[in-house]
Amino acid sequence: MTATAPPRTTLDPNALRARFPILQRQVHGHRLVYLDNAATTQKPETVLAALQHYYANSNANVHRGVHTLAEEATAAYEACRSRVARFVNAPDERGVIIVRNATDALNLVARSWGATLTAGDEVLLSEMEHHSNLVPWILLARERGVVLRHLPITDSGELDMAALPAMLSRRTQIVALTAMSNVLGTINPIAEIAETAHRVGAVMVVDGAQSVPHMPVDFQALGADFLAFSAHKAYGPTGIGFLVAKPELLDRMEPISGGGEMIRAVHLDWATWNEIPHKFEAGTPNIADAAAFPAALDLLEELGMDAVRAHERDLVGYALERLRSLEWLELHGPLDPARRGGLVSFVDPEIHPHDLAQVLDGRGIAIRAGHHCAQPLMRRLDVPATARASLAVYNDRDDVDALVDGLVAARKYFGLES
Numbered sequence: 001m002t003a004t005a006p007p008r009t010t011l012d013p014n015a016l017r018a019r020f021p022i023l024q025r026q027v028h029g030h031r032l033v034y035l036d037n038a039a040t041t042q043k044p045e046t047v048l049a050a051l052q053h054y055y056a057n058s059n060a061n062v063h064r065g066v067h068t069l070a071e072e073a074t075a076a077y078e079a080c081r082s083r084v085a086r087f088v089n090a091p092d093e094r095g096v097i098i099v100r101n102a103t104d105a106l107n108l109v110a111r112s113w114g115a116t117l118t119a120g121d122e123v124l125l126s127e128m129e130h131h132s133n134l135v136p137w138i139l140l141a142r143e144r145g146v147v148l149r150h151l152p153i154t155d156s157g158e159l160d161m162a163a164l165p166a167m168l169s170r171r172t173q174i175v176a177l178t179a180m181s182n183v184l185g186t187i188n189p190i191a192e193i194a195e196t197a198h199r200v201g202a203v204m205v206v207d208g209a210q211s212v213p214h215m216p217v218d219f220q221a222l223g224a225d226f227l228a229f230s231a232h233k234a235y236g237p238t239g240i241g242f243l244v245a246k247p248e249l250l251d252r253m254e255p256i257s258g259g260g261e262m263i264r265a266v267h268l269d270w271a272t273w274n275e276i277p278h279k280f281e282a283g284t285p286n287i288a289d290a291a292a293f294p295a296a297l298d299l300l301e302e303l304g305m306d307a308v309r310a311h312e313r314d315l316v317g318y319a320l321e322r323l324r325s326l327e328w329l330e331l332h333g334p335l336d337p338a339r340r341g342g343l344v345s346f347v348d349p350e351i352h353p354h355d356l357a358q359v360l361d362g363r364g365i366a367i368r369a370g371h372h373c374a375q376p377l378m379r380r381l382d383v384p385a386t387a388r389a390s391l392a393v394y395n396d397r398d399d400v401d402a403l404v405d406g407l408v409a410a411r412k413y414f415g416l417e418s
Helices: 013-017 045-058 068-087 102-116 135-144 161-167 190-199 247-252 287-303 305-324 353-361 375-381 397-413
Strands: 096-099 122-126 147-151 172-178 203-207 226-230 241-245 263-266 271-273 330-332 343-347 368-370 386-390
Touching (some): 045 068, 068 287, 102 135, 102 172, 102 203, 102 226, 135 147, 190 203, 287 305, 305 343
Parallel strands (some): 122 147, 122 172, 172 203
Antiparallel strands (some): 096 241, 343 386, 368 386
């Protein structure tokens, strides 16, 4: 039986689905129910058209050419930088570095700003971080003798804020945290943490891969010094991401890749660097996907990020209510939809998450199963893996109902229910 849920928001998922060509297909004879949006979102026709238009009309290298195609390509590439700056309220578009993905952005910070750290300096992370916000700091610790500390999480899946003051000191140079957990859905109080971190002289690095596409994110209001996110989780192309940073910090950082575009002058045995942001963008960039990503931002701005957040908050509340009605299911993360994003991780104690995902795929339902690039968090939860359903603007209650029906069907398939 379908559970009672909050009223629907004004965002219309049915109308939105028609704008995403891939959502019109069937999988194994069923309509596609795509619930793997935390891994990557689908792309609207406008993004696909923008990508094709670039290659068909303006394909050229950027910045160094004076011919028409080069000027058009440069304009499209730099327009992406400007749009991203506006979308997240960056203080200056010179502080937007175009990289491959959020992982690349976090590695840039760890390798460049991290090079200012010395043995005994501390970096504060948390138990809920994605590997992309763990491994770069592990490498830094090996190379420079930096000490890594980890803010614990509570049994409800939230940061243990009571433990924060004791974990910060004048030795803390960097605090690097996810704004929203890709496993628990937990929305972390980044602005509060940033204020506390700045009091001890630390910089605040934010993994915004899960937050930027799903809620209003204001870089300046967050108090962040660095913010990383990817286009492909925000309805844009794969292979392009962004590091948004305070320009004065970037000015103090050394580049980590050398080659074309990032130089000012090169001699046989010495060189000087270009101004930001180009200092960090060596070689031919991903021009085509930069040209296409503004179309994804157009969609999100058309919908309004407040409406996107309201839709996903209501939908995850409905999903939590329906999933909690399955008494055998173990849910992870906060149960209050106001404190979490639009994803739910769960475990059926009798069915491995991979088997569960395969049964659901047979019904056209795409979810993610595994450790979600968060192995330390899996150990904290005392599970080898979880199943994860993650929501987007084109999902609705029918998709949640299909998921719940599929979970019941899986129990029957494995002989656990009559």
